[in-house]
Amino acid sequence: MAYYHILRQRRQDLNLSIEYVSSQTRLAPQYIQAIEQHNLDVFSDDFSFVRYFVHAYCDAIGVNWIVIKDEVDADINAYARQRSMALSQAQKKLIAQMPNGKSKTKQHSKHPGRSRYQKSISALSRNIQWKNRKNIKTWIVGGVVILGLIVGLNFIMDLHSSNQAAQEEALRQEELREKEEETDRLAQQRQSERESQEIVLTSTNPEENIYQMSNVLETTQKFTIKIELPEESTVVIYKDDVPLDESTVDELYSGTFEQEVEVTEPCTIAVEVGTYVGEGTTFSFADNNVTFNPTYWAYGAPATFYIEVVSNETLEQESQTSSDGQTAVNENAAEETAYEFTE
16 A cells, blocks of 8 residues: 555544644645645645655654655655656757758759849848747757756755755654653543543442442442343342332343432442342443352342442541551551560
């Protein structure tokens, strides 16, 4: 696949518009579109910029420049040679279409009987032919001079453009480095934001199927309970020992049971499945798969989970209390050790 196809496919895979890439690289949108369509005529025969533009485009969308560098250089050189050959052919065609200034010399035989009028006409014809030859030579010399001026001007412009492109490339590399640092910082910030929005489900007493849920009151205030039932069974959800819906207490469900639970304050959610069929019944709370522990469960009895919904502030206080208690224990142990050593 050609490099310009790779660039367009990569941009489309990332779902990026040409305008967005233009804002990231400071390249005009028409230049980006010209690179993708392999329309190098847009660069007005100044191909010294193309390599830097393609390099900038690669860096902006994450394409490895080293891999395609040789292909880009070869393509640009081939395109430049093709344009140069086309220009030379056009110049040759233009010169060929000009009058060649050559006139066949006609051998005139002397006619001793020609009149003065006939002699005047012959002299006038020779003068006109001489003037035409002088004009053609003047046109050719002028065309060569103009062509030389164009070539010299192009050389000077190419040299200036190369120096300016080198300076712009150095500036662009610095800007890219700063953008990469900003991108890394934003990525870390977004990761932190995503982590702060995730609901945390922790098993506090596995044998009695007791879990603790945090970060739900501060974010969505809702979570989903999903249960796969291999057999018909009742499913009752309690909030602080009160059914969420009295009308569905005796309703039978089969297949997939799914319900969204809304919580606005700390509480205890109990999920009771009337018919529990070993490993055939699966549970998911807030997209967390959990396993029912049958240690204290008797066959034929409902399988029940308990979810203690707590606030993050309560968790922090409990964590601080636990930390202070552990510190106090460590200090008491240190004092006892010191006391024993003193004795």
